[in-house]
Amino acid sequence: MFTGIVTAVGRVVAVTPIGGGRDMRLRIETPAGWLDGVALGASICCSGCCLTAVSFDAAGFEVEASAETLSRTTLGTWGVGTRINLERSLRMGDELGGHIVSGHVDGVGEVVSVEPENGSHRWTFRLPAALAPYVAEKGSVAVDGVSLTVNAVTRDSFGVNLILHTTEVTALGTKRPGDPVNLEIDMLARYVARMMAFRTEMAA
Structure with missing residues (x-):
């Protein structure tokens, strides 16, 4: 983990x-x-x-x-x-500064745009349709292994704000529009979706 x-x-x-x-x-x-x-x-x-x-x-x-x-x-x-x-990998007692990430990539997304926004930059990523239901505003997502907070979502994309520090200490700073990125959805979202689907199946 x-x-x-x-x-x-x-x-x-x-x-x-x-x-x-x-x-x-x-x-x-x-x-x-x-x-x-x-x-x-x-x-x-x-x-x-x-x-x-x-x-x-x-x-x-x-x-x-x-x-x-x-x-x-x-x-x-x-x-x-x-x-x-x-x-x-995480050890017992380590500080959990981001969110729980398994390292199991759910799909490949794409950098759509990078635009200045006040003191940060708004990054927009396109994601596979199958992953869209699991990405929520103010939720977490891992992009190339970096824990990020989602600030906006559409049917096929999501946006995050990256401060200069993040692009300087990670490889995200080398990415450009059109570049592919690894995406992992929040584990909690995955289980909540499965629970809801199971309840629907049982009620049918």
Whole structure:
């Protein structure tokens, strides 16, 4: 589990096709000391995707992504030089500064626009129709692993306001209109929707 509070920005330094070219292995460079205390097999949130560290050293770590992961996330578009948001898994007693994030991407969205708004910028993201019912004004959503508060919603998009600090300490600052992003809906919204659907089924 994660909180959606990014603690470092990594960089892809190698991409190696595996599994007959259907899967891939990535090496991700990290800031000095960021991996201190990490164990082999640790879960690391990489721009919203929970991935397993299959190898690591002082300079970075390696992960493997299956064809399923590549087809349902933005990982298939990553190449050498791609900057990604990093967060290590939550430990009991850690501060929960964002919201509960599982690292299981629900769908791929798209940056629609970035517009100045007072001291921040209003970002608008398009999202898949299947996810729209789960995104609510003043609710939470994870965009590339970053916990954000939704400020506006339409039938096929939502808006958030990002302060300069957020774009400086995460890889969101590198995104431009048209770029894809990984989306994870709020876990609470998922369960509330399932409960309502179940009640409807039982009443039918």
